[in-house]
Amino acid sequence: MSEFHQIDSYTPRSQQYRLLPFRFTQLNDQDYVVSNIAGDFMVLPDEDLRRLIDHELSPESSLYVELRARQFVIDESTAIAPDLLAIRVRSRYERLADFTSLHLFVVTLRCEHSCKYCQVSRQSDNRPQFDMSSADADAALALALTSPSPVIKIEFQGGEPLLNFPLVEYVVCEAERRRVNKRIEFVIATNLALIDRDILTFCAEHEINISTSLDGPGDLHNLNRPRPGGDSYERTINGIRVAREFLGRDRVGALMTTTEASLGRVRDIIDEYLCQGFDRIFLRPLSPYGFAIKTRSYMRYNTDRWLDFYRQGLDYVIALNKQGIALTEFYASTILSKMFTSRDPGYVDLMSPAGIGIAAVVYNYDGYVYASDESRMLAEMGDHHFRLGHVRQNSYKDIFLSPTLIDPLEESFAYSNPMCHDCAFEPYCGADPVFHWATHKDHVGLKPESEFCRRNMAIFRHLITLMERDPFVRRLFMNWANRC
């Protein structure tokens, strides 16, 4: 019918378009990643990027149509993108207003393991001065309940928290009694060696989750985590089984610590997780805290080796998924949720503003308050830089508004950082002032020399490259992004 117009009538007549805010970073020799202010990304060849910025793209080209739909440009046909971008930016930062949601209670420093990478535990089983007192627990709980967040998570840590289980029981019951308009989730981070039916009955009654350590197959796990009897692995496996009986599969999780010995054994580790029936694995970075005294080139060497470990591991996980085995890698899924959604997954180490204090806080066995778990570890090594106060001596305001917390938050805010500011991956990354303090004695670090930066940029590039190459991976990653 003549009264219908062709699509040309709706295509902008002029070639004029306006660029919306975006950033670009090299992906590889030919291509760049561009990301807009809401964190959407696209991959463009070098030449197309330049033509885009020089306003040389034609409004009929499919690349232009894509860029406009994805909110990188606007023209006379549409002006709504800024509204949509503003909404998404707001969503991204919404969780900030809830403030601290994760509260770690170090109920004791005592532990019967002597894990190689642990900086904090004391081996002697029977010295109560390494236990948190109920007076300190009360004060810590009061601080936790002051958090504006409608949901808080209380995580019991140690040492080995089960060695001071009476205090765990006390905190759980008190928290449930005292909470007003707040949902509280509980987690116990335990090696499970000392788990028994009474403890599990209590956990079932109060819906407490268990998070345990599983470093890999028996030989690797026991090598990393010695205990008298050399049977950490056997006890862990048994503990997992029993815990699941009482709590169900979903309430029992495992984390691994990556050590020198782990590198080169990533498939074995993943197989172990599959064997134990987990549907999630977190291929964690090497901790820098034991390496603080090493040279920079050694640190770089370790980052490279870890990246090999990670890439191999991720390849294997993807291959398993292709076979129909649903296993998620947690580090990737955290990043992917930032790439594909406006939800903040709340993973402390990849947040900007930094997660210290804002997302998580630690109440130590001695009543001192620390900005994060790593901050507490630093303190055990003699550096109290991130100690925020004491539960009985300082008020909520003293602690959460102290310069000890605010200064590193402000200084490390990625968006204000000279290189982070221009980086296309900034929406997916984080500020880690504790890491940078530990390695550079500076909250920010020199980004070109930061192993945190190198590691994360390598991962961002790797994830994007995998998605570009394989539509299956893109769909898989989109699925992971929404599971966080």
Added chain:
Amino acid sequence: MLKLGGHIDLIKRATGIPAALYTITTDPNLPISIRPRFALLSDSPRDVTDYGAQLVFADDPNRPSLTAADNVYRVPVHFDYLKDGDIVHIDGSQRRMNTLFRKGASNNSILLTEQCNHYCLMCSQPPKKIDDSHLLRRALDLVSLIPKDARRIAFTGGEPTLYGDRLIDLIRHAKIQLPHTSVDLLSNGRKFKDKDFASRFGKIGHPYCTVAIPVYSDDPVRHDYVVQAPGAFDETVRGILNLKRFGQRVEVRIVLHKQTIGRLRQTCEFLCRNLLFVDHVALMGLEITGFTRANLDLLWIDPYEYRHILSEAIETLNTYGMPASVYNHQLCVVNPDVEGNYRKSISDWKNEYIECCGACTRRSECGGFFSSSKMYRYSDHIKPYV
């Protein structure tokens, strides 16, 4: 296919009867006090008084003369689907009857206007530039008559929001008169770009009202092209944002055809990233009626050919947790991975099957075809499940 309208012949009449709504009954012995609201439906005329109208399928030439009866009309036999509780509009002077409400239907569509500010390539109700506001008044009366246990009604057009605040009055009226009935309002959403209008609409506070708004592409140019209106995309999206801001339930609809299938996956991603607060997404098969027939070359694509794209789109919506449904497709032309979102149909009075469907073991789960599709165009890949 059911015909909802038809020509009627007057057999005997009383003076001065205005066009009006009547509830159908087959009971000649209703209490006299309520008879005026009813139209008595029978095979041939009966000598009874006080019914608002009598509808007969045939006039018996040997019948005694009707002394008591008045407003007796002969109606075409295609109205034999009418049942007790259905509601018709009889216009004696125009000699027309229209079925407006069917008690047994899962969903009753009430046309509010044929005016529209869009001119969609596939419009099933081509716009007319006439003042048909009598339809709005009729709808108000109809809502008062519809039984309180009716499950669902839909207000359609044209573009209902052209009535402005009078539409708000209608929705509020429906909330009061039919507090348990779901109401779907089909609209292009553009009027809701006016924040105050959206706010007033939201204030109705109808607990079961959904505004169903089409978004045909994440590409504004393509959307504007499909609806044949420049600037439509921006205003529609703005309307959706405002409605959600004021607590109104919103569904996004996408009609699947050659002009929308190309970016369907990207459009669904767009909805998930930018409009995740929308309550439901409906992916709908093409009805071969209205403008669709004139634009068939531009629009027709065999659903079997796009089944993988449909699967990808549904997978995206499911992954993001966006509630989604597929309507108006046959079960044999979609992939199994879509069946969790597949709905048998959206309007049962339009559905039919073709010959080979007789052997199909899954026929009862399948929505079949629009009568118009069956007549003009449907997939080349229809195959019974055996």
Added chain:
Amino acid sequence: MTVNVDFDSGVFSLDAVKAACYALVDRFTSDIELSDRKIICRLTFSDSISEPAASAHIDRLRKEVLDQDLRRKLKAETEPIRNLILAHAFSKTGLIGDE
């Protein structure tokens, strides 16, 4: 080893050159000097570096300067709309374009 790399100051801003040198500070250190119409970067590599490796780093620097320059152009153009988006993202009243 020390190498000089020049950039035309009529084409590239000092800012862009400095940013590029900063981004690559893990590969070489640089002294920057402005002279006539040239920005001169005196790059110092580690003693153990080979010719091809140094050459690759220099190519990288040239590319990085181009990128930094492009970033400045992009930023200048999009700064106003960026501020508008952020202002509305963090405002209490809500969206732009309230009709």
